[in-house]
Structures are given as C-alpha cells and as structure tokens.
Amino acid sequence: xxxxxxxxxxxxxxxxxxxxxxxxxxxxxxxxxxxxxxxxxxxxxxxxxxxxxxxxxxxxxxxxxxxxxxxxxxxxxxxxxxxxxxxxxxxxxxxxxxxxxxxxxxxxx
Numbered sequence: 001x002x003x004x005x006x007x008x009x010x011x012x013x014x015x016x017x018x019x020x021x022x023x024x025x026x027x028x029x030x031x032x033x034x035x036x037x038x039x040x041x042x043x044x045x046x047x048x049x050x051x052x053x054x055x056x057x058x059x060x061x062x063x064x065x066x067x068x069x070x071x072x073x074x075x076x077x078x079x080x081x082x083x084x085x086x087x088x089x090x091x092x093x094x095x096x097x098x099x100x101x102x103x104x105x106x107x108x109x
Contacts, residue, residue: 012085016092019043023097027067027105033074042077043086047093059094067097068104 023044026036033041048064048071050057064071080086 012088016089019089020092020096020100023093024100027101027109030109033109038078039080042080043089043093044097045074045077046086046090047097056091056094063094063098066103067101068107069109070107 019040022037023040025031026040036044048060048067048069050060
C-alpha cells in the first residue's frame with residue numbers, strides 16, 4: 001500500500017514538472033492564450049487570481065506582474081473540477097513559474 005501511495009505521489013510530482021515545462025514552452029514561444037490547452041490555461045488563470053490566503057495572493061500578484069499578463073484581457077477559462085490535482089497545479093504554478101519565464105514573457109498573449 002505504501003509503495004502504491006509513493007508511486008502515485010511520484011507520478012503526480014512528475015506530471016507537475018511536465019506541466020511547468022509546457023507552460024514555460026508556451027510563454028517562450030509566445031503562444032496566444034487561445035491556443036493553450038484548456039487545462040493549462042485554467043491553471044494559469046487561477047494561479048494569477050487573488051486568493052483568500054494573503055501569501056498565495058502575493059504569489060499570484062508576483063506571477064501576474066512578472067509575466068506581464070493583462071488579466072483584464074484574459075477570458076474566464078473552462079471550469080475544471082477543483083480537485084486536489086487542479087489545486088496542487090495552481091499552487092505549483094504560483095510557486096515556480098515566475099522564476100522560469102522571462103520578465104514580461106506573457107505581454108501581448
């Protein structure tokens with residue numbers, strides 16, 4: 001049972017890493033938001049929204065400012081069930097993406 005749980009956690013961590021790599025690629029290629037996969041767009045959109053938690057809101061603000069994204073020009077995304085995988089993905093993007101993309105990388109997307 002423990003091995004299965006660890007394998008699932010390892011797989012989740014690997015998927016999160018792949019998600020971050022794909023987001024970096026989308027930014028570096030200046031891919032318009034309209035061409036992003038729905039899940040990645042939704043995760044990013046929620047990652048730059050204010051949160052009830054002050055620390056998470058600061059991370060969201062930093063990501064939004066550093067990415068140069070104009071949130072007012074971003075349509076609300078497809079709604080995904082906000083399960084643990086989705087919420088962990090949002091948290092991982094808030095925590096890691098800003099330091100991996102160039103300053104104002106999202107300007108004009």
